[in-house]
Amino acid sequence: MAKIPHLVQYQGSKRNLAPKILEYMPRKFTRLLEPFAGSAAISIACTMENRAEKFIINDLNKPLVELLKIVVEEPKYAVRKYKEIWSDQHYDSIEHYYQIREKFNITNDPLFFLYLLARCVKGSVRYNADGYFNQSPDKRRKGTCPSTMEKNIFDVSTLLKGKVEFYSLDYKSIIEMALPGDIIYMDPPYQGVCGERDSRYYSGISHDEFVEVLKKLVEDNIAFIVSYDGKCGNKNYGKEMPITNGIKHIQLNAGRSTQATFLGKNEITYESLYVSTNLLKSSFFKRDYNGNELFSRVS
Numbered sequence: 001m002a003k004i005p006h007l008v009q010y011q012g013s014k015r016n017l018a019p020k021i022l023e024y025m026p027r028k029f030t031r032l033l034e035p036f037a038g039s040a041a042i043s044i045a046c047t048m049e050n051r052a053e054k055f056i057i058n059d060l061n062k063p064l065v066e067l068l069k070i071v072v073e074e075p076k077y078a079v080r081k082y083k084e085i086w087s088d089q090h091y092d093s094i095e096h097y098y099q100i101r102e103k104f105n106i107t108n109d110p111l112f113f114l115y116l117l118a119r120c121v122k123g124s125v126r127y128n129a130d131g132y133f134n135q136s137p138d139k140r141r142k143g144t145c146p147s148t149m150e151k152n153i154f155d156v157s158t159l160l161k162g163k164v165e166f167y168s169l170d171y172k173s174i175i176e177m178a179l180p181g182d183i184i185y186m187d188p189p190y191q192g193v194c195g196e197r198d199s200r201y202y203s204g205i206s207h208d209e210f211v212e213v214l215k216k217l218v219e220d221n222i223a224f225i226v227s228y229d230g231k232c233g234n235k236n237y238g239k240e241m242p243i244t245n246g247i248k249h250i251q252l253n254a255g256r257s258t259q260a261t262f263l264g265k266n267e268i269t270y271e272s273l274y275v276s277t278n279l280l281k282s283s284f285f286k287r288d289y290n291g292n293e294l295f296s297r298v299s
């Protein structure tokens, strides 16, 4: 698979793992639902391969979803606004970042958010207890330059324009929208990653509630894939999924973790993937919910 376009680096993005995750999806299906979309790496990867016709992109982080919507639907506006904000940092670049951060925390303007994502260390969003964005700038860089950002914006927009419904709801409301013929890809906030257990992301989810949601999907025979937890070296982070019926657990080799590389260790990170077993049956995706043959449309 060619390099998957992205808007900006986003912590926990599945951009690098996407080709391995897509191996568990059929060549064609009706809709991909991403209730924890983040940077929507899996939707972008799927549309690159023309696998799904429609996408539901959701994240509880509203400015993030509004940003994706503007990028997809109004790419020229996004390019112009980003350039304006980025170009304003000539005099004191660090102070400029803090000013934009303050403005973002007052207005929630998605284009301010794009600049913050592009300028903070590795797209690692951080929020304080009151929900205000409080990540510091990467002092060695000025953030993605406008020409690179323009390319990123147009690449993402070209792939997704006219195919996406955007939402900013709790994941459970999105799951209720699923129909036979759809696939739900879920990448909830980590329960813990190497060396860090803090306020990453906007919100967390309850493990027990999530387990109940997955059990119901198995009962309803809805196809889904979940990225859950991580293993770094021989350490396990978070709880295992206690469901075995209708779900297959796969350990994806995600390579060396950034943390391990930083510490000069040779530890491999494994990412747990839970795949609904209906996805592993070749007959499951023959027809969409309108009764149309899916595989006959494979290009």
Ligand SMILES: C[S@@+](CC[C@H](N)C(=O)[O-])C[C@H]1O[C@@H](n2cnc3c(N)ncnc32)[C@H](O)[C@@H]1O
Residues within 6 Å of the ligand: 010, 011, 012, 013, 014, 015, 035, 036, 037, 038, 039, 040, 041, 042, 058, 059, 060, 061, 169, 170, 171, 172, 187, 188, 189, 190, 201, 202, 203, 204, 205
């Ligand atoms: C691990 S990230 C997803 C990364 C994504 N797969 C990507 O490739 O960029 C988890 C996302 O879940 C979102 N989130 C947290 N709680 C949520 C909830 N209750 N409902 C929907 N989204 C939620 C976070 O804002 C975060 O963007």
